[in-house]
Amino acid sequence: MINRLCKRLNQNIEVRQSLSSLRQEIKDSSKRELLLSWIHDGDLDLSVFLENEDAKTRKNAALLIGDLALSSESDAVFHAYQTEDTRFVKEAYLTALKSLNAAPYVDVFRKRYEELSLYEASDDEKKHVEHELHALSELINTIEPFKKHRFLGGRQTFHCIFRTNPLHPEITAALMEESSAASSKMGVRVKTNHLNRLLPIRTYNELLFQIPGMVSCKPDADVAASVIAGSNLMALLENTHEGDFPFYFRIGVKSRMALSERSKFAKKVASKLEELTAHKLRNSTSHYEFEIRMIEGKSGDYYLLVKLNTIVDRRFSYREEFIPTSIKPVNAALLVELAKDYMIPDAQILDPFCGVGTMLIERQKVVKGNTSYGIDHSPEAIEKAIYNTNLADQIVHYINKDCFTFTHDYPFDEIFTEMPYATGQKTEAEIREVYEKFFPFAKRVLGPEGTIIMYTRNREYVKQFAVKSNFRILKEIKITQRPESYLMILK
Incomplete structure (x- = not known):
C-alpha cells in the first residue's frame, strides 16, 4: 500500500487523498519505516506538495511531514506558513512544526501571536484565527517551555471548598479550627485569611476556590466566559502569584451533555475567555496552571469553581510507589x-x-x-x-x-x-x-x-x-x- 501511494504521489494522481491515506498507513511502525525509506532515498519529496494549488493538499502534506518528524523540512514548512493565505491551513503548519526544528523561528511566532491577538476578526475568520492562536501558543511553549507561576499565597481572604469524603466532611472541618468552616455536599466551605495553615490538613481530596463574582452562570458559552472574565479571577491570579500574565488554563465541564458536546462547549467557553481577557488567560490542555470547573446544577445553570495547580500539594510526597490495590x-x-x-x-x-x-x-x-x-x-x-x-x-x-x-x-x-x-x-x-x-x-x-x-x-x-x-x-x-x-x- 505504501509503495502504491508513493507512486501515485509521484504521478500526481489523487494527491490529496494519497497524502491522507499515508497518514493513516504510518500508524503501523513498519509502514512508517517504509515511507521514510522512500523519502531518505530521494524517491519522494513531500515538500513539493506544500506549494500545491489545493489548500487541503497543502494541509495534508504539512501534517504528514509533522507525523514523520522530518526536521529537514522545517524551513519549507515555516516558509509555507508565512506565505499561506488560507487561514484554516495555517494551523496545520504550526501543528507540524511542533515535531520539527522550529526553535530558529520562535521570535517570528511570538510577534505573530501578539499581532493576531489584536486582530479584529470577522465572523467568518474568527474560528480559524482562534485555532491559529491556540496552535501558536502550544508551539511557542514546546520550543521554550513556559516558567510556571509560583503561588505566594498571602494573608488575603480566600473563599475555599475543601473536597472531602462525602460522609465525613466534619472531620476536616474540625481540623481547621476556623469559625467559618461549614460542612456541605461538596466538602467543607471556609472563608479564611490563613490558607497556608489549612493546606497541610491530610483529610481533604482537593482544594477548590470560589471566586467573588464567579459563582454561577447560564448554560451559554459566551455568558459563561463573560462571567469568568468579569470576576475577581484575574486579580486573584495576579495578587497571589510570582510572575506576570499570561496564565494557562483548561475548562472542565461536568454536565448531562454527551462527551462530544461537553468538549465543544468547553472549547467555546475557553476561546471566548481568551478573547475577553486579551489573551492574558490562555487555554491549554497540556500545561495548564489552573482549572475552571463548570458543574451543571439541577436548574441547568453551572456552578463555577477554580482549582489552582500552582499550589503544590506536598502532604503525601512520600508515596511515590504504589500498586493497583493501594489505598489512597x-x-x-x-x-x-x-x-x-x-x-x-x-x-x-x-x-x-x-x-x-x-x-x-x-x-x-x-x-x-x-x-x-x-x-x-x-x-x-x-x-x-x-x-x-x-x-x-x-x-x-x-x-x-x-x-x-x-x-x-x-x-x-x-x-x-x-x-x-x-x-x-x-x-x-x-x-x-x-x-x-x-x-x-x-x-x-x-x-x-x-x-x-x-x-x-x-x-x-x-x-x-x-x-x-x-x-x-x-x-x-x-x-x-x-x-x-x-x-x-x-x-
Missing part, C-alpha cells in the same frame, strides 16, 4: 482521624496486609507508635513499602510472607490494616477464607487488651467470624456508600 493516602489519613481515640501512643503495631505501607505511615503521623511491623505476600509491595517509608523518614519492619505463618516474640497492642477484597486476582471465596483465618490469627498475635482497627468492604464476614474468636465490635463507621466500606474497631 488521603483515605488512610481519614481512617486514622476517625480511629485515633482507640489508638494507644507508643503501641506495638502490626499491619498484616500492609501493601506499600500507607496505613502504617499515616498512623505514625497522628498517633506515634513504638515498633511497627508490616507483612505482605507480595515482594513488589514490600519493596515499595520500604522505599515509601524511607521517604517518610520513618522506621517500619517489613516482612515478605503469608501473614498467617508469621510469629513474633511478644504480642502486639494493635492491628491496623486494610483488609483484602475481591479483585481480578482474588475471588469472593478466597476473601471469605482470609476472614475466617484472620481472627484466630489476630487472637494469637495480639495481647489480652489488643485492638483491631480495620478498613473492610466485607462487614458481614467480620460479624460472622469475629465472635468465634471472642472479639466484639466496639464501633463501625461507614466510609463509602458504593461500594459499601466500613472502618471497624474490635477488641
Whole structure:
C-alpha cells in the first residue's frame, strides 16, 4: 500500500487523498519505516506538495511531514506558513512544526501571536484565527517551555471548598479550627485569611476556590466566559502569584451533555475567555496552571469553581510507589482521624496486609507508635513499602510472607490494616477464607487488651467470624456508600 501511494504521489494522481491515506498507513511502525525509506532515498519529496494549488493538499502534506518528524523540512514548512493565505491551513503548519526544528523561528511566532491577538476578526475568520492562536501558543511553549507561576499565597481572604469524603466532611472541618468552616455536599466551605495553615490538613481530596463574582452562570458559552472574565479571577491570579500574565488554563465541564458536546462547549467557553481577557488567560490542555470547573446544577445553570495547580500539594510526597490495590493516602489519613481515640501512643503495631505501607505511615503521623511491623505476600509491595517509608523518614519492619505463618516474640497492642477484597486476582471465596483465618490469627498475635482497627468492604464476614474468636465490635463507621466500606474497631 505504501509503495502504491508513493507512486501515485509521484504521478500526481489523487494527491490529496494519497497524502491522507499515508497518514493513516504510518500508524503501523513498519509502514512508517517504509515511507521514510522512500523519502531518505530521494524517491519522494513531500515538500513539493506544500506549494500545491489545493489548500487541503497543502494541509495534508504539512501534517504528514509533522507525523514523520522530518526536521529537514522545517524551513519549507515555516516558509509555507508565512506565505499561506488560507487561514484554516495555517494551523496545520504550526501543528507540524511542533515535531520539527522550529526553535530558529520562535521570535517570528511570538510577534505573530501578539499581532493576531489584536486582530479584529470577522465572523467568518474568527474560528480559524482562534485555532491559529491556540496552535501558536502550544508551539511557542514546546520550543521554550513556559516558567510556571509560583503561588505566594498571602494573608488575603480566600473563599475555599475543601473536597472531602462525602460522609465525613466534619472531620476536616474540625481540623481547621476556623469559625467559618461549614460542612456541605461538596466538602467543607471556609472563608479564611490563613490558607497556608489549612493546606497541610491530610483529610481533604482537593482544594477548590470560589471566586467573588464567579459563582454561577447560564448554560451559554459566551455568558459563561463573560462571567469568568468579569470576576475577581484575574486579580486573584495576579495578587497571589510570582510572575506576570499570561496564565494557562483548561475548562472542565461536568454536565448531562454527551462527551462530544461537553468538549465543544468547553472549547467555546475557553476561546471566548481568551478573547475577553486579551489573551492574558490562555487555554491549554497540556500545561495548564489552573482549572475552571463548570458543574451543571439541577436548574441547568453551572456552578463555577477554580482549582489552582500552582499550589503544590506536598502532604503525601512520600508515596511515590504504589500498586493497583493501594489505598489512597488521603483515605488512610481519614481512617486514622476517625480511629485515633482507640489508638494507644507508643503501641506495638502490626499491619498484616500492609501493601506499600500507607496505613502504617499515616498512623505514625497522628498517633506515634513504638515498633511497627508490616507483612505482605507480595515482594513488589514490600519493596515499595520500604522505599515509601524511607521517604517518610520513618522506621517500619517489613516482612515478605503469608501473614498467617508469621510469629513474633511478644504480642502486639494493635492491628491496623486494610483488609483484602475481591479483585481480578482474588475471588469472593478466597476473601471469605482470609476472614475466617484472620481472627484466630489476630487472637494469637495480639495481647489480652489488643485492638483491631480495620478498613473492610466485607462487614458481614467480620460479624460472622469475629465472635468465634471472642472479639466484639466496639464501633463501625461507614466510609463509602458504593461500594459499601466500613472502618471497624474490635477488641
